[in-house]
Each structure stands twice: as C-alpha cells, then as structure tokens.
Amino acid sequence: MARYFTDEHEWIDVEGDLATVGITDYAQEQLGDIVFVELPDVGTVIDKGKDAAVVESVKAASDVYAPISGEIMETNDALEDDPALVNTSPEENGWFFKMTIGDKSQFEGLMDAAAYKSFCDGL
Amino acid sequence: MSDDTEDQIVEIETLPLDAWHRKKGARMVPFAGYHMPIQYEGIVTEHGWTRSQAGLFDVSHMGQLMVTGETAAEELEKLLPGAIASLKPGKVRYSLLIDEEGGILDDLMVTNATPWIDGDEEAGTEGHWGEPAYYLVVNGATKWDDIAHLREHLDDAVTLTHMDEHALVALQGPNAATALNRVMRNVIDDMVFMESVTHDFGEWPLRITRSGYTGEDGFEISVPAEFAESLADRLCAEIEVRPIGLGARDSLRLEAGLPLYGHDITTETDPVSADLGFALTKRRREEGGWMGHEKVMKVLEDGPAQKRVGLAIEGRMPAREGALIYSGDKQVGRITSGGFSPTLERPIAMGYVDTGLAKEGTELEVEVRNKRLPAKVASLPFVPHRYHRGK
Numbered sequence: 001m002a003r004y005f006t007d008e009h010e011w012i013d014v015e016g017d018l019a020t021v022g023i024t025d026y027a028q029e030q031l032g033d034i035v036f037v038e039l040p041d042v043g044t045v046i047d048k049g050k051d052a053a054v055v056e057s058v059k060a061a062s063d064v065y066a067p068i069s070g071e072i073m074e075t076n077d078a079l080e081d082d083p084a085l086v087n088t089s090p091e092e093n094g095w096f097f098k099m100t101i102g103d104k105s106q107f108e109g110l111m112d113a114a115a116y117k118s119f120c121d122g123l
Numbered sequence: 124m125s126d127d128t129e130d131q132i133v134e135i136e137t138l139p140l141d142a143w144h145r146k147k148g149a150r151m152v153p154f155a156g157y158h159m160p161i162q163y164e165g166i167v168t169e170h171g172w173t174r175s176q177a178g179l180f181d182v183s184h185m186g187q188l189m190v191t192g193e194t195a196a197e198e199l200e201k202l203l204p205g206a207i208a209s210l211k212p213g214k215v216r217y218s219l220l221i222d223e224e225g226g227i228l229d230d231l232m233v234t235n236a237t238p239w240i241d242g243d244e245e246a247g248t249e250g251h252w253g254e255p256a257y258y259l260v261v262n263g264a265t266k267w268d269d270i271a272h273l274r275e276h277l278d279d280a281v282t283l284t285h286m287d288e289h290a291l292v293a294l295q296g297p298n299a300a301t302a303l304n305r306v307m308r309n310v311i312d313d314m315v316f317m318e319s320v321t322h323d324f325g326e327w328p329l330r331i332t333r334s335g336y337t338g339e340d341g342f343e344i345s346v347p348a349e350f351a352e353s354l355a356d357r358l359c360a361e362i363e364v365r366p367i368g369l370g371a372r373d374s375l376r377l378e379a380g381l382p383l384y385g386h387d388i389t390t391e392t393d394p395v396s397a398d399l400g401f402a403l404t405k406r407r408r409e410e411g412g413w414m415g416h417e418k419v420m421k422v423l424e425d426g427p428a429q430k431r432v433g434l435a436i437e438g439r440m441p442a443r444e445g446a447l448i449y450s451g452d453k454q455v456g457r458i459t460s461g462g463f464s465p466t467l468e469r470p471i472a473m474g475y476v477d478t479g480l481a482k483e484g485t486e487l488e489v490e491v492r493n494k495r496l497p498a499k500v501a502s503l504p505f506v507p508h509r510y511h512r513g514k
Contacts, residue, residue, distance in 0.1 A: 032165055032166055032370070033165050033166050033168075033465075035439065035463040036439045036441060036463070036470075054492065056441050056463065057166075058166045058167060058370065058374055058462055058463050058465060059370055059373070059374075059462065060443070061441070061443060
C-alpha cells in the first residue's frame with residue numbers, strides 16, 4: 001500500500017484499484033474541533049480538484065477537494081455519529097471516502113510522507 | 124477615517140499581552156487590526172471551561188474611551204438613545220450609537236465613572252463628586268470611526284480621551300467571582316451585574332466592571348498596559364482560571380444570544396429590528412433629541428419589516444452567516460451569526476426574518492450548500508444567562 005499527500009492536506013492510500021482519502025493530522029490541527037462532516041454520495045463521479053466533502057469546525061466550514069478523479073465507492077459512516085474521529089484519528093479511523101482510481105498517472109506530483117512533512121514544516 | 128480599517132489590515136498591530144499569549148501557546152490570528160489569540164487548547168474545551176469554571180479573555184482590541192466635562196451626560200445623550208443623565212456613578216448601561224438614518228453605528232457599554240473626591244477632615248471639608256466622567260467600551264473594529272463620530276458631534280466643552288495605553292481583560296464564568304475575590308479581597312463582594320468600581324491593587328490602578336459577553340457572571344478589568352501581564356499571570360495562577368481565545372468568546376456569545384457588531388447589527392439594521400428596544404429608554408423615546416430619533420420612532424410605530432430571532436437548526440450541520448432562510452419557496456430572511464453550540468451540541472444561529480414569522484416555534488428552512496435544513500424560531504438566549512443581579 002502506498003500513501004500520498006496533497007498540498008491541500010489530504011492523504012490518499014492506494015490499494016489495488018481503490019484509493020482511501022482523508023485529511024492529515026496537520027489539517028485537523030489547523031481546523032480545530034470538528035463537529036460535522038458532509039460526505040459525498042456513493043456513486044458520485046468527481047473530478048480531481050473539485051469539492052468532495054465539507055468539514056465543519058465550531059468556527060467555520062472548509063471544503064475538502066478530490067485529490068484524484070474517480071467514483072465514490074464508500075463513505076465513512078462512523079463520521080456521522082462521531083465527527084471528532086477526524087481530530088482523534090485523522091489518518092486512520094477518521095478517513096472520509098474510498099474512490100476508484102481512473103488513471104494512475106494522477107499520483108505523479110503528489111508527495112510522499114517525507115516530502116509532505118518538509119512541506120508542512122515550511123508553512 | 125473610513126480608510127483606517129484598510130490601513131489596519133495592512134499594518135497589524137501588537138497588543139500588550141501579545142507575548143504572554145504566545146508563551147501560553149495561543150494560536151494568533153489577525154482580528155480588528157491586531158494579532159489576537161483565537162484559541163489555546165481548542166474552542167470546545169475552552170468554551171466548556173468558561174461555562175463551568177472561569178476563563179480569562181484578552182479584549183484589549185476594544186476601544187476604551189473617557190468622556191469628561193460638566194455637560195458630558197447631555198452631550199452623550201445627543202448621540203445615544205439611553206438615559207445617560209440618570210445613570211448613577213458606578214452604574215453601567217448598554218447603549219448604541221445611531222446614525223441619522225436610524226442605523227446602528229456601534230453598540231457599547233457606558234459607565235458613569237464620575238470620581239468621588241474625599242473631603243479633608245482637618246480642613247473640615249466634605250467629600251463631593253468630581254467632574255462628570257463617562258467610560259465607554261466600544262467595538263475594536265469600529266473604534267476609530269466611533270472616535271471620529273464622537274469628536275465631530277460632541278461639544279468642545281467636553282473632552283474625549285482614547286485610553287489606548289490600557290489593556291482590557293474579561294474574567295468570565297461561574298467561578299470568576301470566587302477567583303477574583305481570592306486575588307482582590309472584598310473588592311467585588313457587593314458588586315452586582317452592571318456595576319463598576321475603581322480599585323488600586325498594589326500599584327495597579329484598575330477599573331473593574333461586573334459585565335461580560337458570555338452570558339456568565341464575570342468581570343471586565345481595565346488595566347494600564349504596563350501591568351497587564353502581571354494581572355493576567357496573577358489571575359491565571361488561580362486554579363479556576365485558564366486563558367480562553369476569541370473563538371470560544373464567539374461561540375459563548377452566540378449561545379447567550381448577544382448580537383455581534385458587523386454581523387447581527389450594522390448600519391443596515393435599526394435598534395427595533397435588532398430587538399434591542401430595551402436600549403431605547405422611555406424618557407428618551409418621548410423627548411427625542413438624539414441622532415436618528417425620528418427614523419427609529421417611525422420603525423417603532425409602524426413595526427419593523429424584519430426582526431432578529433434565534434434559530435434552532437435540525438440535525439448536526441451548522442448554518443453560517445449569509446445562509447438564506449425560507450418559508451416554503453419564499454426567502455424570508457438571512458442568518459447573521461451561526462455555528463455549532465458546544466453546550467447544546469447542536470447547530471444554533473441568529474438572523475433576521477419577516478416580522479410575521481418571528482414568533483417562537485415558527486417552522487422555517489435554512490439553505491446550506493443547496494440543501495434545505497428544517498429550523499425553528501427559538502427564544503434567546505439559547506443558554507440561560509447567569510448574571511449576578513444580587514438579592
């Protein structure tokens with residue numbers, strides 16, 4: 001399994017033809033207490049860079065963009081009852097959705113863990 | 124003066140407690156032209172701490188003004204619709220600056236700060252009240268415009284002083300009095316909500332006012348900038364007290380149903396529509412003589428087209444400022460403040476709706492990202508006030 005990161009602070013786990021997407025620990029730290037997550041409907045086809053989800057903190061709503069193009073296959077129902085999972089386990093149990101991977105070349109230009117860490121250190 | 128806001132955005136200033144906040148681990152953000160602490164541990168934790176213990180807020184971005192002179196009350200009554208002349212020394216009143224069109228320029232707290240001058244026993248002189256003085260606390264984002272407005276309209280016989288060498292902190296929560304009483308024995312024992320005293324604590328000359336913006340019992344303390352860190356340290360040494368950021372201040376005031384200038388009240392809203400009719404004193408309504416009187420009285424007589432209300436929103440998805448309010452297919456209003464209530468664990472909002480729909484319990488809908496959420500008009504405050512009003 002490979003993990004990639006975007007400069008919009010999403011992480012993507014790739015397993016076969018399926019990508020699992022969430023937001024990074026850095027992102028949840030910046031957003032603060034998360035009280036609601038709006039997830040896309042299963043079956044939605046989303047283009048890379050388009051709105052895929054919305055994360056609501058006490059203060060504000062923030063968009064989460066699709067890091068790649070594909071079809072939403074599954075969403076994390078656990079976030080409905082416990083949106084704070086994004087704060088407590090952002091890069092594991094707090095995942096947002098799983099989507100198909102249209103074209104593997106989309107991963108070119110994304111960061112690995114080390115590159116993402118130095119990216120955040122520079123912010 | 125209208126360009127000042129833009130200048131401030133470019134040049135962000137540093138307030139007396141800036142280094143103190145950073146040392147305490149605050150996340151600082153630009154707000155009203157200053158670097159301000161938005162949060163320390165997290166909004167929900169800080170919000171809960173204030174509701175159960177006592178939170179210390181830095182509100183030094185707000186404007187502290189002093190208006191002095193024999194005719195200060197009469198002069199202020201030209202610009203404020205509240206009864207200033209009958210406000211006794213040491214008493215505080217909520218009031219509004221209103222423009223010629225009846226719109227709200229700012230909301231503010233007015234304290235009669237007239238000093239008592241002690242007599243000299245040896246010389247056989249009695250004590251007496253000094254020159255009339257009124258202490259005003261105005262919003263941070265509007266203070267420069269307020270000062271310009273006051274300078275333009277107040278007679279030269281009164282003096283306006285901007286106390287920009289003073290910091291302002293607010294200690295808020297059910298244990299605020301316990302903590303402050305321990306620090307400053309006996310100073311606040313007899314004080315009730317909307318009373319103000321001056322107190323020399325060692326070398327710190329303080330003004331302590333029993334008021335705040337969270338709905339909790341609490342105090343606002345004005346302190347010369349040079350002593351601000353010492354005061355903040357001294358208060359935070361108490362077990363009940365933690366520093367709290369502006370993020371929680373906003374969620375607390377929303378639960379308390381208190382309007383925020385620039386959002387729930389603006390020059391586009393008048394005091395009647397904003398449900399702030401209590402700030403229009405009976406004598407002043409009848410006598411007039413204040414800017415905007417005719418326009419405001421017309422709204423009062425005709426009834427406002429829209430009214431500020433609370434909204435309880437179904438589900439967990441918050442509706443924010445700007446979200447449109449519907450009754451069936453008809454747009455009937457707009458949300459002016461909205462968010463998630465940490466105390467009630469559900470979304471709450473304030474906004475304006477057509478007066479006919481302002482009754483508590485009226486079922487409406489709010490549009491968020493093209494979805495309609497069911498909402499009900501709710502009575503304000505969402506969380507009961509716990510002001511200390513005495514016996």
